[in-house]
Amino acid sequence: MAEIKLTIDGKPCTARPGQTILEAAKASGIYIPALCHYEGLKPSGSCRICTVKVNGRPAAACTQPVAEGLVVETATPELEDMRRALVEMLFVEGNHFCPSCEKSGNCELQALAYRFGMLVPRFPYQWSVREIESVSPRLLMEHNRCIQCRRCVEAIRTPDGRRVFAAQERSGRLRIGVDPELAAGLDEDTARKAMAICPVGAILYKEVGFAVPIGRRKYDRSPIGSDIETK
Amino acid sequence: MTNIETIIQRHAGDPTRLLDMLRDVQAARGCVDRVSRAALAKALRMSEADVEGIVSFYHFFSRTPAGRYAVYLNTNVIAWMNGRAAVARAFEREAGVRFGRTAPDGLIGLFQTSCIGMNDQEPSAVINGVVFTRLTEAKVKDIVAGMRAGRPAAELVGELGDGANQHALVRAMVANNIRAAGPVVFGPHEPGRGLRKAVGLTPEAVIAEVKASNLLGRGGAGFPTGLKWDFCRREKGDRHYVVCNADEGEPGTFKDRVILTERPGLLFEGMAVAGYAVGAAEGILYLRAEYAYLKPYLESVLDGLRREGLLGKGAAGKAGFDFDIVIKLGAGAYICGEESALIESAEGKRGEPRDRPPFPVQVGYLNEPTIVNNVETLCCAARIMAEGAAWFKSMGTAKSAGTKLLSVSGDCERPGVYEVAFGLTVRQLLDMAGAPGAAAVQVGGPSGSCIGPDGFKRAICFGDLPTGGSIMIFGPERDLLEVVRGFMEFFVEESCGWCVPCRAGNVLLLRKLEKVLDGKGNARDLEELVAWGAVVKTTSRCGLGQTSANPILTTLANFRGLYEARLRSGADADAVLDFDLAAAMEASCRAAGRPIPSPEAHHG
Numbered sequence: 001m002a003e004i005k006l007t008i009d010g011k012p013c014t015a016r017p018g019q020t021i022l023e024a025a026k027a028s029g030i031y032i033p034a035l036c037h038y039e040g041l042k043p044s045g046s047c048r049i050c051t052v053k054v055n056g057r058p059a060a061a062c063t064q065p066v067a068e069g070l071v072v073e074t075a076t077p078e079l080e081d082m083r084r085a086l087v088e089m090l091f092v093e094g095n096h097f098c099p100s101c102e103k104s105g106n107c108e109l110q111a112l113a114y115r116f117g118m119l120v121p122r123f124p125y126q127w128s129v130r131e132i133e134s135v136s137p138r139l140l141m142e143h144n145r146c147i148q149c150r151r152c153v154e155a156i157r158t159p160d161g162r163r164v165f166a167a168q169e170r171s172g173r174l175r176i177g178v179d180p181e182l183a184a185g186l187d188e189d190t191a192r193k194a195m196a197i198c199p200v201g202a203i204l205y206k207e208v209g210f211a212v213p214i215g216r217r218k219y220d221r222s223p224i225g226s227d228i229e230t231k
Numbered sequence: 232m233t234n235i236e237t238i239i240q241r242h243a244g245d246p247t248r249l250l251d252m253l254r255d256v257q258a259a260r261g262c263v264d265r266v267s268r269a270a271l272a273k274a275l276r277m278s279e280a281d282v283e284g285i286v287s288f289y290h291f292f293s294r295t296p297a298g299r300y301a302v303y304l305n306t307n308v309i310a311w312m313n314g315r316a317a318v319a320r321a322f323e324r325e326a327g328v329r330f331g332r333t334a335p336d337g338l339i340g341l342f343q344t345s346c347i348g349m350n351d352q353e354p355s356a357v358i359n360g361v362v363f364t365r366l367t368e369a370k371v372k373d374i375v376a377g378m379r380a381g382r383p384a385a386e387l388v389g390e391l392g393d394g395a396n397q398h399a400l401v402r403a404m405v406a407n408n409i410r411a412a413g414p415v416v417f418g419p420h421e422p423g424r425g426l427r428k429a430v431g432l433t434p435e436a437v438i439a440e441v442k443a444s445n446l447l448g449r450g451g452a453g454f455p456t457g458l459k460w461d462f463c464r465r466e467k468g469d470r471h472y473v474v475c476n477a478d479e480g481e482p483g484t485f486k487d488r489v490i491l492t493e494r495p496g497l498l499f500e501g502m503a504v505a506g507y508a509v510g511a512a513e514g515i516l517y518l519r520a521e522y523a524y525l526k527p528y529l530e531s532v533l534d535g536l537r538r539e540g541l542l543g544k545g546a547a548g549k550a551g552f553d554f555d556i557v558i559k560l561g562a563g564a565y566i567c568g569e570e571s572a573l574i575e576s577a578e579g580k581r582g583e584p585r586d587r588p589p590f591p592v593q594v595g596y597l598n599e600p601t602i603v604n605n606v607e608t609l610c611c612a613a614r615i616m617a618e619g620a621a622w623f624k625s626m627g628t629a630k631s632a633g634t635k636l637l638s639v640s641g642d643c644e645r646p647g648v649y650e651v652a653f654g655l656t657v658r659q660l661l662d663m664a665g666a667p668g669a670a671a672v673q674v675g676g677p678s679g680s681c682i683g684p685d686g687f688k689r690a691i692c693f694g695d696l697p698t699g700g701s702i703m704i705f706g707p708e709r710d711l712l713e714v715v716r717g718f719m720e721f722f723v724e725e726s727c728g729w730c731v732p733c734r735a736g737n738v739l740l741l742r743k744l745e746k747v748l749d750g751k752g753n754a755r756d757l758e759e760l761v762a763w764g765a766v767v768k769t770t771s772r773c774g775l776g777q778t779s780a781n782p783i784l785t786t787l788a789n790f791r792g793l794y795e796a797r798l799r800s801g802a803d804a805d806a807v808l809d810f811d812l813a814a815a816m817e818a819s820c821r822a823a824g825r826p827i828p829s830p831e832a833h834h835g
Contacts, residue, residue: 044729046731047730048730048732048772051769060586060772082765082769082770085763085766089735122759123739124742158278162278162281163277165280166278166281167728167729168280169288169728170566170581170726171734173728177280179278179281181279
């Protein structure tokens with residue numbers, strides 16, 4: 001199929017038809033920060049951190065398909081500030097205490113905050129009251145840290161397609177509910193996959209924690225996105 | 232259990248009819264309890280968590296008993312202006328329960344609900360699907376007495392409204408309040424004339440005629456209708472669908488309610504014209520739950536059209552054109568007025584918007600090419616086919632052809648529906664409605680803009696002040712910033728929660744606004760309202776979040792003085808007050824069982 005030509009921050013890029021702007025950027029060594037996106041999963045477009053301007057109009061890079069001649073802006077001061085604002089919104093919406101979190105160093109929300117140089121959120125903390133739920137013999141759900149990105153909703157299903165995790169309620173009350181019966185039936189691999197796919201420390205595998213000490217984890221070694229940029 | 236099984240069978244175990252099933256369960260059991268959710272999940276091969284996700288998305292479904300009489304009292308600002316506070320107190324007093332709860336004996340539950348499309352006759356409420364308008368303390372007393380006597384809600388309505396509101400299948404106390412009947416929607420129309428003319432042409436010619444008429448979508452966005460139909464017709468698919476968006480939820484609009492009451496035949500004719508144009512065999516009227524009281528009547532109108540041969544096999548005498556219409560009910564969610572959320576909801580799911588592209592004309596209902604059109608738009612289409620594009624274009628302005636139905640409410644002598652030619656100025660409308668002293672007008676509902684007298688010379692049309700039709704008028708005695716607070720509370724409640732800026736950002740905007748209204752803000756807070764509003768507007772996934780900051784942003788632009796008057800002054804005006812020490816001290820002292828210090832003590 002014919003290659004599609006577009007520019008990202010003035011840099012000429014090529015893409016395949018059907019690719020998203022995020023994928024095309026990645027292939028060209030340009031990192032567009034994203035949080036809810038997970039390779040291989042249908043993008044949910046929920047975090048909006050990958051918002052770019054396409055021909056001057058805002059769009060989520062993870063859901064927007066490439067097209068011939070698109071002019072994409074991503075690393076502008078305006079967009080970078082908005083991304084940081086979205087990360088800050090998540091920090092004040094939930095209750096995120098990094099030092100005591102099993103996911104610290106592997107957490108994508110924390111890694112983005114570091115990358116964006118966030119010291120303190122511009123927004124007041126909401127101190128929302130959320131619970132910790134023991135959802136199955138293998139899994140804990142730490143709702144305080146859940147950012148409702150929907151990766152687990154999309155990825156963790158029973159062999160016959162039923163959702164183990166499901167979005168419930170709406171507005172600020174939105175929460176990811178867990179089906180107790182189906183969660184109890186998860187095998188070890190799927191339960192571990194659920195924890196791994198969670199970008200934060202909301203889905204936790206019980207029993208063993210901190211097997212790799214904080215300081216030697218993924219984003220402790222190199223900032224999020226650096227693997228794409230050094231290509 | 233048999234009860235649930237019967238309900239599932241009644242809807243053929245079809246997952247796209249889950250909302251219908253939930254509606255029946257809610258009516259039969261007063262809630263959708265765990266047992267029902269489990270049975271539904273099993274029958275539809277879903278997880279229970281998923282079913283709970285759908286139940287909890289919609290306002291009119293509950294997981295705990297909502298009472299044998301579930302009262303949903305409208306929270307729209309116009310209701311407050313018309314004495315809602317006293318009515319709410321009367322309900323609490325008479326029912327012996329607070330809002331948000333169900334009485335221990337399970338008889339009455341009291342709940343708040345967003346605009347129910349009765350702004351011209353507030354305060355209003357929906358009780359067991361029956362609409363009660365112009366509520367007063369005395370009426371509330373009678374209604375609650377009737378409940379205690381065990382009378383069905385339908386028997387408790389007062390004097391019936393005008394026109395078809397008196398029809399045996401409606402019997403609603405709702406008034407039409409048609410104040411200005413224009414030539415397009417309310418003009419004389421020979422039933423079936425538009426459709427018969429359409430089927431005498433090729434579908435392409437019908438689309439060409441609609442394009443030539445310059446008809447733009449009446450829901451507010453103003454997309455060219457003919458172009459939408461053309462896109463849909465060109466898409467390949469097993470079947471095409473016509474969906475009518477009768478989920479008018481923008482606070483302050485109620486004109487579709489009046490069309491559905493007085494011109495349903497014209498609407499259905501428009502849907503058939505659209506069906507013929509795009510090559511659809513099925514039309515869906517997605518009716519908001521608040522208008523469920525019209526459903527039996529609308530079904531009877533559909534039956535009549537089938538008998539007359541305007542719907543069904545070989546509709547309007549055109550061999551091969553088999554078109555029929557079904558009615559699907561919503562369940563209380565403003566976001567379902569967004570076309571892709573509406574489609575999700577019509578498929579029996581949570582009403583969460585989809586990503587675009589693909590657009591509904593490409594991938595719509597059941598992933599087939601679908602047009603979603605507003606009630607008024609489809610009426611216009613039928614009239615354009617009957618009278619011609621030139622006739623339609625002779626009205627309105629060069630860019631905004633035809634007429635527009637406006638829902639006018641608030642501080643005016645004649646609230647109601649006005650069908651006017653595009654191009655009318657706000658001032659002219661205020662004169663028609665009897666509001667010479669208006670201080671502010673909210674055009675296009677909360678997601679539109681709030682203008683002051685400086686803007687009253689502006690024209691209602693797509694080039695200047697576009698609107699889906701909601702016009703709310705505020706007199707000089709009103710506290711406009713309280714109105715803004717009400718609108719922001721509405722958006723916070725009605726955000727579907729899918730994306731971060733809309734879910735979290737609107738809450739932060741509301742809190743910041745409240746800070747200013749509480750007299751704790753300074754100039755920096757106003758700057759932050761603008762900056763944060765821009766983030767929510769720019770990064771939100773759908774139209775809700777892209778417009779939800781408008782109440783704040785447009786009043787900051789047009790009524791900045793109102794905000795500035797609330798700001799702190801003096802030596803510590805620059806201090807950032809995001810922490811309320813007195814409140815924190817009080818909470819701590821309560822927890823520790825210590826005496827609460829007086830406010831002066833903090834300054835020591």
